[in-house]
Amino acid sequence: MPDPARLFQSLSDPVRLRLLRLLVREELHVQELVAITGLSQPRVSKHLGLLRKQGWVDQRKEGTRSWYRARSGDDAPGGTALLPTVLTLAEELPQTDGDDERLVLALGARQAQAKAFFSAMADRWETIRLRYAQPEFDLGLMGGLAQPEARVLDVGTGGGALLPEFAATGARVLAVDLSLPMLVRARKRCRGQAAGEVDFCCGAAEALPLGDGACDVVQCAMVLHHVARPARVVAELARVLRPDGRLAVTSFCAHHQEWMRSELAHQWLGFERTEMERFFRLAHVTPGRWLQRGPRSPDGSGNGNGPNAADWPEVFLMTGIKDADHGG
Ligand SMILES: C[S@@+](CC[C@H](N)C(=O)[O-])C[C@H]1O[C@@H](n2cnc3c(N)ncnc32)[C@H](O)[C@@H]1O
Structure with missing residues (x-):
């Protein structure tokens, strides 16, 4: 049980209430x-330190970056009773005016990075892709999941490397991507192939242009590390999946390669298996297989694009099945 005097002292500054309010969101x-609060970094760090010390927020280190989020439920100080009251009172603070709008802008800036990067890189993307791609994942998983007539969604299709594989199964495929230049590449690729029915749509993984339960199979390959809110994206992938439908996600395993943020517009330095499982479960998808591979050997067909071949992290593939009693 925390010392009540210290606990209430930790709430006795509008800056801390403001930070806590944001970190709940x-x-x-x-x-x-x-950027959101307009306060100096030392000031923000000092107040975060105090919030952390009293158990209001958790800190997570990722490379050189420190992420913070508010504890919730029974994990919050005072259990489930105190935090909602604190947040209601925090809403009355004039200092929070504009914070929600600036939070939306901050999240938009995360998404804008990926969009700008891929739109500029569309011509060169396939060369970069070869450095980490795991053909085993592409063929074994992606092709293997679809059946004739299955409704398949490929989210963040990029150059559409996996589309012919899907279309060859006779599945009806919708390919979605945030970047129009990437979609143009994907469409070109399918034109040359004896592919089945493939449609293309420019859109965001965060708000897919489909109704609940519209798909039998959803895949999202090497996209999650670029998006603003990975857990939200997994929830959105699951929303459009029918009960018992299959979800397949690939991305990088957790790593420390900071260069991937600046050079490849990565928002997240990969994901732990436990974290991915949490995202799946929150989305009512039961985790299935987890495979990890790579980096590929520097033999000309594989790695070598980073500062060193060894600097490319492992890639994981995780599959799951949407709970039978959820959605659709
Ligand atoms: C690393 S590429 C992967 C392409 C393809 N899935 C593959 O495995 O080859 C990531 C793709 O995701 C797209 N992307 C990034 N953020 C996105 C988002 N929020 N919504 C939809 N697509 C997104 C990018 O435009 C890019 O084409």
Whole structure:
């Protein structure tokens, strides 16, 4: 049980209430909190330190970045009773005016990075892709999941490398991507192939242009590390999946390759298996297989694009099945 005097003292500053209010809404790193609040970094860090000490927020280190998020439910100080009251009172603070709008802008900035990067890289993307691609995943998983007539969604299709594989099964495929230049590449690729029915749509993984339960199979290959809110994206992938439908996600395993943020517009330095399983379960998808591979050997067909071949992290593939009693 925390010392009540210290606990209430930790709430006795409007800056801390403001930070806590934001961190209940979203996991944010220090620079984002600085941008949203307009406060100096030392000030934000000092108050985060106090919130952390009293158990209001958790810190997560990812490379050189520190992420913070508010504890919730029984994990919050005072259990489930105190935090909602604190947040209601925090809403009355004039200092929070505009924070929600600036939070939306901060999240939009995360998404804009990926969009700008892929739109500029569309011509060169396939060369980069070869450095990490795991053909075993592409063929074994992606092709293997679809059946004739299955409704398949490929989210963040990029150059559409996996589309012919899907279309060859006789599945009806919708390919979605945030970047129009990437979609143009994907469409070109399918034109040359004896592919089945493939449609293309420019859209965001966060708000897919489909109704609940519209798909039999949803895949999202090497996209999650680029998106603003990975857990939300997994929930959206699951929303459009029918009960008992199959979800397949690939991305990088957790790593420390900071260069991937600046050079490849990665928002997240990969994911732990436990984290992915949490995303799946929150989305009512039962986790299935987990495979990890790579990096590929520097033999000309594989790695070598990073500072060193060895700097490319492992890639994982995780599959899951949407709970039978959920959605659709
Ligand atoms: C690394 S590429 C992967 C392409 C393809 N899935 C593959 O495995 O080859 C990531 C793709 O995701 C797209 N993307 C990034 N963020 C997205 C988002 N929020 N919604 C939809 N597509 C997104 C990018 O435009 C890019 O084409």
